[in-house]
Amino acid sequence: MDAFYAAVEVLADPTLAGKPLIVGGPGARGVVASCSYEARSYGIRSAMPSMRARRLCPHAVFVPGRYELYHSHSKRLHAVLTSFTPLVEGIALDEAFLDVTGSRRLWGEGRQIAAAIRARVLADTGLACSVGVATSKFLAKLASEAAKPRAGPPGSPPAPGLGVKVVAPGSELAFLHPLPVGALWGVGPATQRRLDRFGIRTVGDLAAMPLATVTGALGEAQGRHLHALAWARDERAVEPDRAVKSIGHEETYATDHYAMDTLRTEALRMADAVGNRLREAGVAGRTITLKVRFADFSTITRSRTVARPVEAGAAVARVAMELLDAVDPSPGVRLLGVSVSNLVPRPGEQLRLGEDGGTDREPAVARAVDEVRRRFGDAAVGPATLLRGDGLAVKRRGEQQWGPEEAR
DNA sequence: TCTGGGGTCCTAGGACCC
DNA sequence: TCTGGGGTCCTAGGACCC
Numbered sequence: 102m103d104a105f106y107a108a109v110e111v112l113a114d115p116t117l118a119g120k121p122l123i124v125g126g127p128g129a130r131g132v133v134a135s136c137s138y139e140a141r142s143y144g145i146r147s148a149m150p151s152m153r154a155r156r157l158c159p160h161a162v163f164v165p166g167r168y169e170l171y172h173s174h175s176k177r178l179h180a181v182l183t184s185f186t187p188l189v190e191g192i193a194l195d196e197a198f199l200d201v202t203g204s205r206r207l208w209g210e211g212r213q214i215a216a217a218i219r220a221r222v223l224a225d226t227g228l229a230c231s232v233g234v235a236t237s238k239f240l241a242k243l244a245s246e247a248a249k250p251r252a253g254p255p256g257s258p259p260a261p262g263l264g265v266k267v268v269a270p271g272s273e274l275a276f277l278h279p280l281p282v283g284a285l286w287g288v289g290p291a292t293q294r295r296l297d298r299f300g301i302r303t304v305g306d307l308a309a310m311p312l313a314t315v316t317g318a319l320g321e322a323q324g325r326h327l328h329a330l331a332w333a334r335d336e337r338a339v340e341p342d343r344a345v346k347s348i349g350h351e352e353t354y355a356t357d358h359y360a361m362d363t364l365r366t367e368a369l370r371m372a373d374a375v376g377n378r379l380r381e382a383g384v385a386g387r388t389i390t391l392k393v394r395f396a397d398f399s400t401i402t403r404s405r406t407v408a409r410p411v412e413a414g415a416a417v418a419r420v421a422m423e424l425l426d427a428v429d430p431s432p433g434v435r436l437l438g439v440s441v442s443n444l445v446p447r448p449g450e451q452l453r454l455g456e457d458g459g460t461d462r463e464p465a466v467a468r469a470v471d472e473v474r475r476r477f478g479d480a481a482v483g484p485a486t487l488l489r490g491d492g493l494a495v496k497r498r499g500e501q502q503w504g505p506e507e508a509r
Numbered sequence: 510t511c512t513g514g515g516g517t518c519c520t521a522g523g524a525c526c527c
Numbered sequence: 528t529c530t531g532g533g534g535t536c537c538t539a540g541g542a543c544c545c
Contacts, residue, residue: 105545125513132513135545147545153510168515193516193545287518289543322519323542346517353513388537398512402539438514517544526534 102178103229103250103262105195106135109174110164112227119258121161125151130353130435134166138259141252171195174226181225185218190339198238200339215265235268237335239286240277244268246284247276273333278305285330287323295319307331345382349390349440350374357396357433364430364437368421371439376414379441385410386441389420396433403427410445417441 102108106124111117121140125133131151143158154161175194182189185208188200201214208214211234222230233244248266250259268276282304283293295318301307307315308331316324329335350371358364368391379385389411390404403424411417421439 130512134513148513150510150512153512156510166514196545287543291542320520347515349515351514390538400540404538406537436513440516515545517542519542520540522538524535524537526536527532 102195103231104135104137104141105174105228106166106171107137107140108228109171110167111137112174113170117162117164121145121158123151123154123161123163124166125154125163126165127151127163128355130355136161138250138252139256142255142257142259144255174228177226178222178228181221182218184221185214188339188341190341190343198241198339212265212267215267219264231262232265233268234265236270236273237333238337238339239330239335240268240273240333242286243277243280243284274308277331277333278303278308280304282307282331285327287327287330292319292323292327304331344444345384346444347440347442348375348378348382348384348386348444349392349438350378351392351436351438351440353394353436354434357435358437359430359433361425361430364425364434365422367437368425368439369418371437372418372421373414375439375441376412376417379412379417379444380447383447384444385412385447386444387411388441388443389417389424390438390440390442391421391424391428392436392438392440393425393428393430393434394436396435398435400436401428406443410443411441412447 107122110122110124117137119139120137121143122137123133123140123145124135125131129152133145133147133149133151133154135147136145136154140154140158140161143161145154145157145161151163155163171194175191178195179189179191179197182197182199186199186201186204188203190198192198199218201208201211204214205211208217215232215234218232219230222228231245231248231250233241233246233248235241235244244266248263250262252259280303282288282296282301285304285307288296296307299310299314299318301310307327310328312325312328315328318324319327352367352371358367387408387410388404388406390402392400392402394400405420405424407420411420417439
């Protein structure tokens with residue numbers, strides 16, 4: 102999709118059309134999540150600190166992200182795409198691969214299918230997209246970039262893009278080799294710096310290097326992978342229904358936190374949110390990871406893998422707080438995060454009343470809480486309600502959390 | 510200028526097992 | 528006295544993507 106979040110905001114408020122628009126955190130620590138092409142004409146880009154964006158374009162309109170709204174538009178987009186082929190691999194809210202090998206009899210060749218997709222996406226969602234057509238995933242991705250609109254000079258409207266870019270079989274290398282090496286999927290700033298030391302600027306430069314030199318510079322796996330991509334070799338299939346591997350929440354605070362009490366409350370709140378999303382997704386997980394970023398931006402993670410998968414916020418919180426207890430917050434904490442990985446499909450629904458009494462009932466209790474929230478609203482049960490007393494006492498391993506009262 | 514939040518994948522070392 | 532080879536799992540960190 103073209104400038105997806107910003108385009109959704111324009112759709113919701115047409116008076117924003119044609120203005121430099123920035124979706125993202127406006128605060129001192131905010132960054133740009135997405136911006137309109139008019140904003141890009143001032144040099145504003147995704148991931149840029151909002152303060153800098155504001156300096157570049159003081160009259161830009163800032164709006165905070167409304168991710169549920171983007172999610173619902175993403176669902177509509179996905180519905181359009183799956184009407185062309187079931188082989189749709191979503192890679193972000195606003196981006197997907199489609200394998201249309203089997204759709205040509207019905208829809209025509211790549212260029213016709215791409216044009217039909219663009220028209221249908223616009224008709225059904227009101228949003229513009231760009232489509233790349235090629236014989237492999239990564240080339241199609243690069244082609245879609247080439248099809249996008251381009252920002253004009255500061256303050257001017259964007260130049261329309263091609264909309265559809267086809268890289269015909271046989272013309273792959275002619276398309277690929279002049280591109281800057283950073284255009285390759287998987288070449289970020291760190292890799293680019295390393296390649297730069299070898300004088301590699303374009304994809305063609307990389308292709309011309311002996312494989313041994315590339316693997317020497319980048320390591321075996323990444324070296325082989327990127328060298329193959331530079332020769333347009335990419336055998337990866339479009340994979341629909343990829344299983345989610347982790348679910349987490351993290352938050353950067355407007356000001357640093359130093360008090361352990363506050364951090365424990367925050368960890369509890371995040372663990373509860375993660376638990377809700379685990380159950381929404383129908384999964385449970387064995388590895389709980391706590392992430393802490395300090396005032397100087399140094400970042401640590403601490404994780405623990407438990408014997409049985411957890412899905413309840415309280416169970417996630419118990420581990421997260423144990424991990425937190427081993428962290429010294431005195432340098433100042435600017436970000437805290439909790440995530441769960443090692444996911445498995447949700448264990449059985451039955452309420453096991455094992456002799457150990459406590460923890461086995463947590464999933465059932467958590468689902469009962471879901472039901473109460475569904476009927477009476479999210480505010481009916483806050484995270485602290487789920488823990489007896491002040492909640493902050495939840496630290497000792499194996500401490501029983503759920504008495505008969507709560508279970509009921 | 511001062512760096513979000515959601516993720517995926519890879520590497521390296523250590524514990525452990527046979 | 529000097530210590531194999533193959534494998535799995537876990538932890539921590541880092542690069543990268545949108």
